[in-house]
Structure formats: C-alpha cells, structure tokens
Amino acid sequence: MTAATTTAKSGVRSMEGAPLLELDDVKMHFRTKGDGLLARGTKWVQAVDGVSLTVQSGETLGLVGESGCGKSTTARLITRLLEPTAGKIKYQGVDIAHMSERQLRPYRREIQLIFQDPYSSLNPRHTVGTIVGTALRTHGMVPKSGELKRVQELLEVVGLNPEHYNRYPHEFSGGQRQRIGIARALAARPKIIVADEPVSALDVSIQAQVMNLLENLRSELGIAFVFIAHDLGVVRHFCDRVAVMYLGRVVEEAPRDALYEKPQHPYTQALLSAVPDIAVVRGVPPKQRIRLVGDVPSPVDPPSGCRFRTRCWKAQDICATNDPVLEEKAPDQTVACHFAEPPVESIVAEVV
Amino acid sequence: MTDQTVRAPQTVTRTPRTRSEGEEAYLEVNDLHVQFPTADGRVQAVQGLSYSLPLRRTLAIVGESGSGKSVSSMAILGLHDRKSTWISGSIKVGGKEVVGMSEKDLMSYRGADAAMIFQDPQSSLHPFFTIGDQIMESYRAHHNVSKRAAKARAVDMLGRVGIPNPSRRVEQYPHEFSGGMRQRAMIAMALVNDPKLLIADEPTTALDVTVQAQILDLIADLQRDFGSAVVFITHDLGVVAEIADDILVMYGGSAVEHGPVEKILGTPLHPYTWGLLESIPAVSGTPGALHPIPGSPPSLLAMPSGCAFHPRCEYRDRVGGDLCATLKPELIPRTADLGRTSRCHLKEPDKVFETEVLTRLP
Ligand SMILES: Nc1ncnc2c1ncn2[C@@H]1O[C@H](COP(=O)(O)OP(=O)(O)OP(=O)(O)O)[C@@H](O)[C@H]1O
Ligand SMILES: Nc1ncnc2c1ncn2[C@@H]1O[C@H](COP(=O)(O)OP(=O)(O)O)[C@@H](O)[C@H]1O
Ligand code: SF4
Ligand code: SF4
Ligand SMILES: [Mg+2]
Ligand SMILES: [Mg+2]
Numbered sequence: 043m044t045a046a047t048t049t050a051k052s053g054v055r056s057m058e059g060a061p062l063l064e065l066d067d068v069k070m071h072f073r074t075k076g077d078g079l080l081a082r083g084t085k086w087v088q089a090v091d092g093v094s095l096t097v098q099s100g101e102t103l104g105l106v107g108e109s110g111c112g113k114s115t116t117a118r119l120i121t122r123l124l125e126p127t128a129g130k131i132k133y134q135g136v137d138i139a140h141m142s143e144r145q146l147r148p149y150r151r152e153i154q155l156i157f158q159d160p161y162s163s164l165n166p167r168h169t170v171g172t173i174v175g176t177a178l179r180t181h182g183m184v185p186k187s188g189e190l191k192r193v194q195e196l197l198e199v200v201g202l203n204p205e206h207y208n209r210y211p212h213e214f215s216g217g218q219r220q221r222i223g224i225a226r227a228l229a230a231r232p233k234i235i236v237a238d239e240p241v242s243a244l245d246v247s248i249q250a251q252v253m254n255l256l257e258n259l260r261s262e263l264g265i266a267f268v269f270i271a272h273d274l275g276v277v278r279h280f281c282d283r284v285a286v287m288y289l290g291r292v293v294e295e296a297p298r299d300a301l302y303e304k305p306q307h308p309y310t311q312a313l314l315s316a317v318p319d320i321a322v323v324r325g326v327p328p329k330q331r332i333r334l335v336g337d338v339p340s341p342v343d344p345p346s347g348c349r350f351r352t353r354c355w356k357a358q359d360i361c362a363t364n365d366p367v368l369e370e371k372a373p374d375q376t377v378a379c380h381f382a383e384p385p386v387e388s389i390v391a392e393v394v
Numbered sequence: 395m396t397d398q399t400v401r402a403p404q405t406v407t408r409t410p411r412t413r414s415e416g417e418e419a420y421l422e423v424n425d426l427h428v429q430f431p432t433a434d435g436r437v438q439a440v441q442g443l444s445y446s447l448p449l450r451r452t453l454a455i456v457g458e459s460g461s462g463k464s465v466s467s468m469a470i471l472g473l474h475d476r477k478s479t480w481i482s483g484s485i486k487v488g489g490k491e492v493v494g495m496s497e498k499d500l501m502s503y504r505g506a507d508a509a510m511i512f513q514d515p516q517s518s519l520h521p522f523f524t525i526g527d528q529i530m531e532s533y534r535a536h537h538n539v540s541k542r543a544a545k546a547r548a549v550d551m552l553g554r555v556g557i558p559n560p561s562r563r564v565e566q567y568p569h570e571f572s573g574g575m576r577q578r579a580m581i582a583m584a585l586v587n588d589p590k591l592l593i594a595d596e597p598t599t600a601l602d603v604t605v606q607a608q609i610l611d612l613i614a615d616l617q618r619d620f621g622s623a624v625v626f627i628t629h630d631l632g633v634v635a636e637i638a639d640d641i642l643v644m645y646g647g648s649a650v651e652h653g654p655v656e657k658i659l660g661t662p663l664h665p666y667t668w669g670l671l672e673s674i675p676a677v678s679g680t681p682g683a684l685h686p687i688p689g690s691p692p693s694l695l696a697m698p699s700g701c702a703f704h705p706r707c708e709y710r711d712r713v714g715g716d717l718c719a720t721l722k723p724e725l726i727p728r729t730a731d732l733g734r735t736s737r738c739h740l741k742e743p744d745k746v747f748e749t750e751v752l753t754r755l756p
Binding site: 108 | 574
C-alpha cells in the first residue's frame with residue numbers, strides 16, 4: 043500500500059481519502075451436502091457472489107431484494123461474523139476481509155449490527171442494564187463507575203425509561219426490545235451500523251416510531267447505515283442510496299430518487315411495480331404492473347449469463363451467454379443489464 | 395428446462411364494485427364476543443364485533459397484531475377449542491348459525507360452505523402426503539366420487555391456481571414446492587369444494603412482493619370465477635387498496651371503522667385509521683416525516699375504559715368532558731355518508747381529516 047495510512051489510538055487503521063466502507067467483488071460460498079442419490083459430493087450455495095458496494099461516512103445505503111438473495115449474508119460479511127470466500131471488505135481503505143479476531147477487535151467497535159428479531163437477539167436472563175453495560179465494557183467505553191450513568195443516558199436516547207435498566211427483555215414490547223438492541227449498538231459509538239431488517243417484525247405504528255428514532259440518531263450522531271429491508275417504502279423513507287440485490291449480486295445501485303423514479307434494471311422495475319400502493323385509492327392513477335412469473339432460482343445452481351433471465355421479459359440470447367456487469371448508465375446509477383433503460387411509464391404511482 | 399414462461403408486462407387495473415342496494419348478506423356476524431380464560435385473567439380477544447358481507451365482495455379486516463383479526467375469523471369456521479374458549483353472539487353463514495354448531499355439523503360445513511387459507515401453508519399442508527392426496531382428501535370428504543375423479547379434480551384445481559404442469563405436480567410433496575407454490579396449493583385445497591365464503595388470514599404476509607402480487611391477482615381472479623365472498627385479513631393497507639371492496643378496521647378487539655375502501659382510505663374518520671395512514675412510508679409521493687401513533691396497543695386483559703384507543707389518541711382533548719375515557723362510542727354513521735360507520739366521539743371528523751391529517755400525508 044502506498045497511500046498514507048494512519049493508525050488511530052483505538053488501533054483502527056485508515057487510508058487517506060478512502061470511503062468509510064467498500065466491498066469489492068465479495069463472495070460467500072457455503073458448502074452444503076448434496077442431497078438425493080444423484081447429487082454426489084459437495085455443492086456450493088453461492089449466497090453472495092460478487093457484491094461491490096460503497097458507503098461514505100454518514101451516508102445511508104439501503105439494501106433490498108427478495109428472500110434469500112443474500113442481504114443478511116452481506117450484513118454478516120460487513121460485520122465480519124463471516125469470512126468471505128473471495129473479495130475485499132475495506133473499512134476506511136483497509137481490507138478487513140481476512141483479519142484475525144485479535145486484529146478485528148478495534149474494528150468491531152466501529153461497525154455494529156442490529157438484528158431483525160428483537161426477541162431472539164437479547165439474552166432473556168440479562169437485565170437491560172447488563173445487556174447495554176456489557177457492550178460498554180467489551181469496548182472499554184467508560185470506567186466502571188460511570189457505567190450505570192451511561193446506560194441510563196443510552197436508554198433515554200432510544201426513548202426508554204432510564205429507570206427501567208433493571209428490567210428483563212420479556213417485560214418490554216417488541217418495539218421497546220428493538221430500542222434496547224439499538225441502545226446496545228450505540229454503546230460502542232459506532233461509525234457505521236448495519237441494520238438487518240430492524241423494523242420488519244414490528245407493527246406499522248411501532249415501526250414508524252422506531253424509524254423516527256433511527257432517523258434522529260442518524261442526523262444527530264452522523265452514523266452511516268447499511269439498512270436492509272424488503273419493504274421498499276421503508277427503504278425509500280430512510281436511505282440516501284439504494285442497492286438492489288438478486289441472487290447474490292447487486293443488479294442496480296442508484297441515489298434514492300433515481301432508483302424509485304427511473305429504475306433501469308428490469309428486476310428493479312418489477313419489484314417496484316409489485317408493491318401495492320395505497321395512493322391509488324386517493325385518486326392517484328394506477329401504475330403499470332409488471333408481473334413476474336415463478337420464483338427466484340436456487341443459489342446452488344444459478345442460471346448462466348444474467349441470473350435474472352429466467353424471469354425477465356426482455357431476455358435475449360445474449361443474456362444466457364454473457365453475464366452483464368454493473369456499469370454506470372446514468373450519473374451515479376449503475377445497472378447490470380444488457381438492455382438497461384428507464385421505464386416508459388412511471389412505475390410507482392404519480393401524484394397528480 | 396424450467397416449466398415457466400415469461401410474460402410481457404401487463405397493465406391491470408381494478409375498480410371496486412359498488413354495492414347494489416339490497417344485496418343479501420352471505421356472512422353475518424352479530425355482537426360476537428370471544429374470550430379466553432387464562433391464568434392471568436380473561437383475554438377479551440373480540441368484543442362485540444358485527445358486520446355482514448354479501449357474495450362477490452371482498453372485505454379486508456385490518457389492524458395491528460393482537461387486535462382480534464384471526465380470533466374472530468377462526469370463530470367463523472368454528473375452529474376454536476370449545477373447552478378453552480368462551481364465545482357469544484351470532485355468526486350466520488348462508489343462513490346457518492355457526493356459534494354452538496355441533497362438531498358433526500361443523501365437519502360438513504367447513505370446506506363446503508366456508509374455507510380458510512392461512513399465512514403459513516405449512517400449517518395446513520401435511521409434509522408426508524403428496525399435494526394431490528391432500529386436495530383429493532378434502533374433495534372426497536364432501537363428494538362421494540372415485541379416487542380417479544378426485545384426482546382429475548385436484549389436477550384441475552392446481553391448474554386453476556396457476557401451478558405449471560399440474561399433472562406432474564399433483565404427485566409431489568409440499569417440500570418440493572416453493573413458498574409461492576405452496577400458497578397456491580393451499581388455495582386450491584381451500585377452493586376444491588366451491589365454498590361460498592373464503593377467509594384468507596394474511597395469506598401473503600410471508601411472501602416476497604413479486605410473489606405476493608401473483609397471489610393477490612389469483613385470489614381476485616378466483617373470486618370472480620367462483621362468485622364467493624372473501625374475508626381478507628391483512629395489516630398492509632397497500633394490499634387492502636388493491637384487493638378489497640370494503641374495509642373493517644379493528645382495534646383492541648372491536649371494529650372502529652367500517653365501509654367501502656375508497657371512503658375509508660380516502661377520507662377516514664377514526665383517529666386510529668389516521669394514525670395508521672400517517673405511519674406508512676409510501677413508495678410514491680414526497681417522502682415526508684412519519685407521524686406515528688404514540689404508545690403501544692392495549693392489553694386485552696385490562697382494556698382501557700371508554701374508547702379503547704383513548705390512551706394513545708391525540709384528539710381526545712377535543713372531545714368535551716371526560717367522555718373518551720368513560721364512555722365507549724358506538725359504531726355508527728358519523729357523517730352524511732350512510733354506507734359507513736365509525737366508533738369515535740370526535741365532532742366533524744371529516745373536517746379534522748381534511749384540514750389537518752391530509753396535509754401530513756405524502
Ligand atoms: N450458513 C449457510 N449455509 C448454507 N447456505 C446458507 C447459509 N447462510 C445463508 N445461506 C443461503 O444463502 C442464501 C442467502 O441467504 P441470506 O440469509 O443472506 O438471504 P437474505 O437476502 O437475507 O434473505 P431474507 O430476506 O429471507 O432474510 C440463501 O439461499 C440461504 O439459504
Ligand atoms: N387460545 C388462546 N388463548 C389465549 N389468548 C389467545 C388465544 N388465541 C388468541 N389469543 C389472544 O387473542 C388476541 C387476539 O389474537 P388474534 O386474533 O390472533 O390477533 P390478530 O389480530 O393479530 O390476528 C391476542 O392477544 C392473542 O394473544
Ligand atoms: S441482461 Fe437480459 S435477462 Fe438480464 S435483466 Fe437485462 S434483459 Fe433481462
Ligand atoms: S373517542 Fe375519543 S379517544 Fe377515542 S378515537 Fe375518538 S377522539 Fe380519540
Ligand atoms: Mg435476511
Ligand atoms: Mg393473526
């Protein structure tokens with residue numbers, strides 16, 4: 043490495059001018075046992091198969107896509123709960139993809155993960171005070187004497203009663219448990235939070251409360267987010283940029299408005315057009331509807347060429363032989379499709 | 395290679411049917427109460443629910459989890475355990491009273507008059523039997539036909555719910571189907587006896603949006619073909635806008651608002667419905683701030699006095715005296731619109747919506 047790298051007191055190294063987070067052609071192939079008589083030997087689930095992403099400091103990147111497309115696996119790679127099979131995961135320009143647990147320790151503080159399930163991600167036998175306090179201690183955030191005060195501050199920040207530090211997770215509602223998970227992540231004063239479906243398990247009114255909380259934290263603390271959700275409304279609300287994944291790859295990435303108003307990849311167009319839009323009953327003209335046929339193919343044996351071709355209405359012969367690469371098709375908008383173009387009609391309903 | 399064809403995008407629009415006067419109700423729920431005695435006390439899951447639904451019409455029941463959507467719908471099929479459930483009121487389906495119906499009568503009623511599809515197809519498909527065997531068994535429970543005829547019917551039904559290669563698929567087991575296909579198979583099984591009432595409890599909640607869109611289209615098509623009444627339970631108001639003719643909004647075990655979809659979503663009259671609309675981050679329009687309902691849903695063990703929504707309601711101060719906390723409002727017409735009802739003391743709710751709430755919506 044020739045560019046200047048500096049090492050902070052925490053032990054985190056950084057390269058001058060590098061983005062906060064950069065994934066470069068990252069792959070995660072899981073080995074599985076072949077099933078059935080014919081499938082002898084091992085097979086590989088190509089859960090993530092060449093993902094490249096960039097997140098600038100303070101920025102929020104949304105990650106959307108159907109079940110099984112590799113969103114959670116990407117989250118676990120960024121937070122290095124998994125070691126990638128290939129590719130680079132650069133934090134401030136320094137590749138952390140294959141660092142040892144010891145080397146990773148200072149990075150673990152700065153990159154935090156929030157889980158989807160507020161029920162299973164909290165230890166039921168620990169009080170909230172212990173849960174958040176443990177996070178403070180693990181990362182050496184405050185001296186022992188200041189721990190309770192900081193725990194209570196954090197509870198207050200996430201909108202919980204600071205007097206409730208002695209209670210157990212089951213004494214809180216789903217939305218409140220998600221707040222505890224957020225307090226635990228904030229304890230480390232992270233620079234980036236990877237949130238894997240943080241509001242998906244919540245009812246809509248509670249979901250809106252938690253989203254407003256995340257929104258405030260983001261603007262007050264300047265934390266960057268990788269925000270994973272399958273709800274396209276939620277992602278639109280929260281994110282500056284959005285990446286759409288399909289079968290282990292990013293197929294389109296663009297600034298929020300460009301992605302929702304001028305999506306160029308057929309899959310993005312289909313995904314957006316499938317979202318039932320309530321605006322229709324308020325007199326907004328109905329949108330064009332694209333109906334995909336069938337389901338997502340297995341990541342064990344993805345189609346050749348373009349992975350979307352088995353469901354794509356625009357597919358031509360070239361799509362089966364040539365794998366389209368992510369290319370810039372409009373300013374700051376990258377698309378992996380041989381026939382990328384903005385839709386003729388608006389995909390989401392237009393407000394009149 | 396794959397047994398699917400790729401179709402060009404199509405533009406589909408649907409307009410809700412307007413109710414023609416005097417259409418006879420096929421389903422009539424009257425003052426339904428469902429309670430569960432538990433160690434902690436009595437769970438009052440449904441408290442005085444009344445609505446009716448004619449054939450060829452889709453009613454969406456919406457509300458947050460625990461509001462009583464599933465419990466009330468399971469009562470329509472007589473699915474509650476008699477020993478541990480206390481039910482009162484009346485549920486008439488095609489003129490038959492379901493509350494108190496004998497187990498034997500329920501057996502012949504279920505499937506033939508009314509059928510249900512669930513969020514999780516796993517719960518109604520047995521893993522050890524082929525899809526075909528399970529559909530055939532449902533059919534033969536109500537029709538005295540040969541296995542061969544039942545199988546032909548199963549293949550036909552699988553074809554109608556859009557499963558490719560139905561004659562091959564009929565021999566397969568549930569695990570050989572994808573999530574969307576299992577949901578289709580369950581729909582085929584529910585419809586095999588031509589029930590006039592179909593209850594769908596969050597049938598698309600566990601599915602991806604692209605598959606959800608397919609299933610919603612399918613249910614709408616089938617309803618048109620079979621002419622049945624459909625109760626569609628969901629918490630997604632976008633889905634409601636696409637599929638329903640009428641909406642019933644539930645809160646804390648009671649209906650708080652009921653009427654035609656364009657009215658209830660166009661000019662809702664209940665503060666809870668307003669709160670729901672203001673909580674949804676839309677995919678279109680100008681992204682604005684969300685305005686969530688404060689607090690959390692009530693405990694059904696200790697329901698708030700008066701209006702169940704009052705501890706969370708931002709409008710209660712505008713109602714004179716302590717009315718909201720002391721007197722439960724009736725579900726009645728609140729404006730000149732006679733086709734709709736809501737349960738709230740607030741004066742001129744239509745004006746409050748137009749001047750305050752609407753400006754905050756995207
Ligand atoms: N440890 C593992 N071993 C084998 N396969 C795995 C493993 N973890 C994930 N997979 C597979 O990798 C693919 C991507 O999984 P992932 O959990 O990242 O999906 P996702 O996009 O988060 O989906 P969802 O929306 O359902 O959460 C899936 O096919 C999954 O079954
Ligand atoms: N068998 C049961 N015993 C006790 N409580 C129950 C039982 N079934 C449902 N409930 C309670 O009844 C309430 C309404 O449940 P349900 O109708 O399933 O809600 P939803 O509107 O989410 O479908 C919930 O508080 C639920 O916990
Ligand atoms: S490359 Fe071909 S198959 Fe793939 S999305 Fe584009 S048009 Fe469709
Ligand atoms: S009755 Fe009172 S508390 Fe209940 S919704 Fe109306 S205004 Fe709010
Ligand atoms: Mg996931
Ligand atoms: Mg339910």
